[in-house]
Amino acid sequence: MPGTNLTREEAQQRATLLTVDSYEIDLDLSGAQEGGTYRSATTVRFDVTEGGSESFIDLVAPTVHEVTLNGDPLDPEEVFKDSRIALPGLLEGPNILRVVADCSYTNTGEGLHRFVDPVDQQAYLYTQFEVPDARRVFASFEQPDLKATFQFTVKAPNGWTVISNSPTPEPRDDTWVFEPTPRISTYITALIVGPYHSVHSVYEKDGQSVPLGIYCRPSLAEYLDSDAIFEVTRQGFAWFQEKFDYAYPFKKYDQLFVPEFNAGAMENAGAVTIRDQYVFRSKVTDAAYELRAETILHELAHMWFGDLVTMEWWNDLWLNESFATYTSIACQAYAPDSRWPHSWTTFANSMKTWAYRQDQLPSTHPIMAEIGDLDDVLVNFDGITYAKGASVLKQLVAYVGMDEFFAGVQAYFKRHAYGNTRLSDLLGALEETSGRDLKTWSKAWLQTAGINILRPEIETDAEGVITAFAIRQQAPALPAGAKGEPTLRPHRIAVGLYGLDADTGKLVRDERVELDVDGELTAVPQLVGKQRPDVVLLNDDDLSYAKVRLDEQSLAFVTEHLGDFESSLPRAVLGLGLGHDAGRRTRHP
Secondary structure (H helix, E strand, O other): OOOOOOEHHHHHHHHHHEEEEEEEEEEEOOOOOOOOEEEEEEEEEEEEOOOOOOEEEEOOOOEEEEEEEOOEEEOHHHHEEOOEEEEOOOOOEEEEEEEEEEEEOEOOOOEEEEEEOOOOOOEEEEEEOOOOOHHHOOOEOOOOOOOEEEEEEEEOOOOOEEEEOOOOOOOEOOEEEOOOOOOEOHHHOOEEEEOOEEEEEEEEEOOEEEEEEEEEOHHHHHHOOHHHHHHHHHHHHHHHHHHHOOOOOOOOEEEEEEOOOOOOEEOOOOEEEEEHHHOOOOOOOHHHHHHHHHHHHHHHHHOOEOOOEEEOOHHHHHHHHHHHHHHHHHHHHHOOOOOOOOHHHHHHHHHHHHHHHHOOOOOOOOOOOOOOEHHHHHHOOOOHHHHHHHHHHHHHHHHHOHHHHHHHHHHHHHHHOOOEEOHHHHHHHHHHHHOOOHHHHHHHHHOOOOOEEEEEEEEEOOOOEEEEEEEEEEOOOOOOOOOOOOOOOOEEEEEEEEEEOOOOOOEEEEEEEEEEEOOOEEEOHHHOOOEOOOEEEEEEOOOOOEEEOOOHHHHHHHHHHHHHEOOHHHHHHHHHHOOOEEOOEEOOO
């Protein structure tokens, strides 16, 4: 039998052979307070295209008691090995598989995590399944493109609460029987179980009503600022539904602050888990609230991009995360009454600086990495995949136009709802709405490594009027040891002309020109004939992913007035890539 590390080739073969219809999962967690193991019984219904074929289903469990395929019992000792259950002699058409096993609680943040609160000595459980850990709780075809419906039945201790992707039912005999979910991937199913404290509200607009819930341990309840969390959530609902032109796709939306979480949050469909360090126990900075809000909006954006429409395989994980990052920050920047309209400055100072650092190391690599197996996914959780990916997605939005971008996204959601896609599906929709050739763009931006440098070349007459203006693009050599070749890329950038306001003493933008930069030298005739300003700033508004250089006059002025910009974003752009070449010398004020 193959090992536990599922390869892309194996996933493709399995997806070609079968489609999954439904899971019925019965978990007995009545002994959760004591820990150890729990009984997991799974019934899977799936269709097979070719009778007599063989496949396998995934399961990580200390003991398998029963495997029944189409009514025929299989010997667990023969078919269960190395986290896989062999499925021989499949029938063409419908098949039914039942697996009964003992699965283990964990304390590693994978599978079904169990935590005992030292305050009340009660156990608190939650699942974390990304990338391949649903198989630690129930037998599953553990790959994102084999979507199905999931119906959970959970027995839990008296007085506890059970939350899942579907609305929480009234328990009978300490047993919760949930409605089946829509068709979703295994990795975004979820269970959160324990004596959690909860606060409830609703999002209502234009006849829509979505139940909202916030959960945490009772020992944190006094610190839970639910009103602030609900406010950010409602802003996200309103902004995303307008921009996506697609109603929220699930029946409720719960946010659960859980202990010992390995990441910031996880986009389980309708049941988002969030690290409970975001329940602030004392006064924190506004930056901490901004980061929490971005996390809340990031996971909410995933309900559409990631959960409603899901990547076919993990090589598009960068796109999944980059889309959620871009739209969450855009929501903070542009939503009415947002508390953080400066969020693109925060993005530049945090995510983008991380990307620039990572892209100048010998370990740099293209954004699109070939994910051959599950181990490759973990290797590529880095500053290139996440931070550069999000930065380049911002450039894509500028390249096609924001209105055209969201029009393409709207078509994409309607076309692929509850299905799986590749990057080419999104790019195809954006090509339709923008008229841009994105195949060339994609190759230049996503399949190469390194950072471009943009510098202005300005000529003026004796009165300071611009007589010639061009932008020179350079592709420096990659760091020693890095793979690939330097690449000139197409950029959509803005050029900002800034002058010092005599009344306020602030550097303000007097004019802005947006244009395409491609190749080694791009003329900017729009600026010819204009009076030369105090500062000429390339990549104004931080639209592209590139370092910028200042001309001699702008550098001298900025050196004296860096703190005088009226807006924070130009300062961030200058901090990201400011430099000036004077002979063989480079200065960084």
